[in-house]
Amino acid sequence: MTKQIISLSDQAAIRIKEIMSSASNDSIGVRVGVKSGGCAGMSYVMEYTNKVYPNDEVIEDKGVKVFIDSAAVMYLFGTEMDYKQEEFSSQFVFNNPNETERCGCGESFKI
Numbered sequence: 001m002t003k004q005i006i007s008l009s010d011q012a013a014i015r016i017k018e019i020m021s022s023a024s025n026d027s028i029g030v031r032v033g034v035k036s037g038g039c040a041g042m043s044y045v046m047e048y049t050n051k052v053y054p055n056d057e058v059i060e061d062k063g064v065k066v067f068i069d070s071a072a073v074m075y076l077f078g079t080e081m082d083y084k085q086e087e088f089s090s091q092f093v094f095n096n097p098n099e100t101e102r103c104g105c106g107e108s109f110k111i
Contacts, residue, residue: 004059005068006032009082012092013062020064026050032076033069042075042111044094075111 008016016030031049034042052058055070068076079096098111 003078004061005057005073005077006059006066006079006081006094008059008061008064008066009080010062011083011085012081013064015083015092016064016066023048024050028052029065029067031056031067031069032081033072034075044092045069046092 020027020029027048027050029049031045031047033045035045037043049067052067053070057068057070057073059066059068066081075098076094076096078098079094082093082095084091084093100111
């Protein structure tokens with residue numbers, strides 16, 4: 001069995017199901033990628049998707065579909081996607097073993 005690029009915590013899967021239930025009818029899942037930016041150099045990107053691109057990696061875990069942008073695969077391999085809810089904030093958190101540095105605010109990372 002090959003290892004998936006990312007895995008989802010139970011909390012992340014529950015939250016994705018919740019947000020997908022209120023998404024537009026043409027959304028088929030969420031897409032995860034990375035982009036240049038932030039003080040450490042790269043940031044995680046997450047958005048609704050209504051299309052599967054030819055080179056997408058499709059992760060099906062705990063009843064949800066996550067589409068991985070092909071350009072992000074090498075940065076995300078082995079990552080666990082979690083969801084944290086605190087008193088005044090909530091957010092998806094990426095526990096990425098490939099990170100060598102993370103900025104102080106937690107919004108960007110370096111590989």
